[in-house]
Amino acid sequence: MKARRENAGPRLAAALKRIIRAIRGHYRHARSNRGHGSRKRSAARLAKARADAIAAAIVDSECTICCEPYPTAHLLRTTTANEVTVCPACVFDDNLWMEAFPQRLAYEIDRLIQKDLAIPAGWTAVAAVLAYAAGPTTCAPLERTEPWAHSLEPAPPARWADPGILWIWLPPANRPAAFTGLGPGASLRAVAAAVEAAHPDLHDRFRSRLEAELGTPFPQDSDLLVKELWPAAIAYAVTFATDKFERRWSRLPAVNLFDFIQERSLADHFAHLRSMLTADRTIHALLTLEFGAQVVATALGWGTDEAT
Numbered sequence: 001m002k003a004r005r006e007n008a009g010p011r012l013a014a015a016l017k018r019i020i021r022a023i024r025g026h027y028r029h030a031r032s033n034r035g036h037g038s039r040k041r042s043a044a045r046l047a048k049a050r051a052d053a054i055a056a057a058i059v060d061s062e063c064t065i066c067c068e069p070y071p072t073a074h075l076l077r078t079t080t081a082n083e084v085t086v087c088p089a090c091v092f093d094d095n096l097w098m099e100a101f102p103q104r105l106a107y108e109i110d111r112l113i114q115k116d117l118a119i120p121a122g123w124t125a126v127a128a129v130l131a132y133a134a135g136p137t138t139c140a141p142l143e144r145t146e147p148w149a150h151s152l153e154p155a156p157p158a159r160w161a162d163p164g165i166l167w168i169w170l171p172p173a174n175r176p177a178a179f180t181g182l183g184p185g186a187s188l189r190a191v192a193a194a195v196e197a198a199h200p201d202l203h204d205r206f207r208s209r210l211e212a213e214l215g216t217p218f219p220q221d222s223d224l225l226v227k228e229l230w231p232a233a234i235a236y237a238v239t240f241a242t243d244k245f246e247r248r249w250s251r252l253p254a255v256n257l258f259d260f261i262q263e264r265s266l267a268d269h270f271a272h273l274r275s276m277l278t279a280d281r282t283i284h285a286l287l288t289l290e291f292g293a294q295v296v297a298t299a300l301g302w303g304t305d306e307a308t
């Protein structure tokens with residue numbers, strides 16, 4: 001394995017340069033008024049760079065909780081335990097009994113976003129939960145805590161204050177109609193708008209789904225749907241489908257988004273972020289993320305949820 005890694009070094013460095021060129025080119029084209037053909041070529045280059053990066057990543061480790069195989073660099077620390085690294089699906093798992101450390105997790109996600117084009121798409125959904133839960137003042141507490149405080153780039157990028165600009169990788173093929181016209185990825189704000197435009201009844205579907213689950217009518221003035229977290233629920237539905245597809249599924253995946261977030265762990269992360277979503281709102285956040293994500297996945301054609 002060591003020899004493989006040494007040999008892979010120059011290849012990965014070259015791939016990284018191609019990646020940076022592709023992303024810069026894509027952003028340039030997206031901002032410019034150049035023709036449709038030019039933007040399409042830019043998007044194709046970025047999609048290829050992403051696919052090449054994923055193919056080049058060496059799968060040499062596994063998630064501590066679910067044991068899914070991943071490259072070591074793609075597993076991150078969600079608690080104070082330095083040796084425990086997990087995949088995006090297991091960040092909020094109650095089996096992780098050590099104290100949550102969301103500031104460090106945010107830092108590690110940010111490093112991956114900046115440096116690794118093969119980043120598992122699901123990390124964006126986790127980033128969205130942390131950023132939306134912490135609220136618009138996210139950057140200030142992040143800036144003051146380790147490891148941001150002693151980083152060479154101490155100021156957290158704007159995506160932590162405005163998670164709508166987080167980059168979402170979309171499934172590379174067989175797209176739902178909602179994403180027609182989007183490139184290989186788009187901002188969370190653009191993806192959420194596309195999903196809502198294609199399926200304007202998602203909040204109603206969420207309420208119906210929860211009524212069926214709880215066996216009672218959905219309260220009129222309910223906080224059960226935590227609006228601040230709704231884009232994060234969309235991010236979970238989309239990025240988990242992308243992750244499954246990119247890991248060599250030959251057709252659109254069915255996604256089960258239940259039980260991937262658990263209450264105690266979610267509450268611990270919120271408490272450390274000094275989120276408004278503490279105490280009884282944690283359970284509302286949990287319901288919004290799990291049922292919301294499943295309702296969105298089902299609307300987009302990926303769900304397995306018969307009750308929706």
Ligand SMILES: [Zn+2]
Pocket residue numbers: 063064065066067068086087088089090
């Ligand atoms: Zn896992």
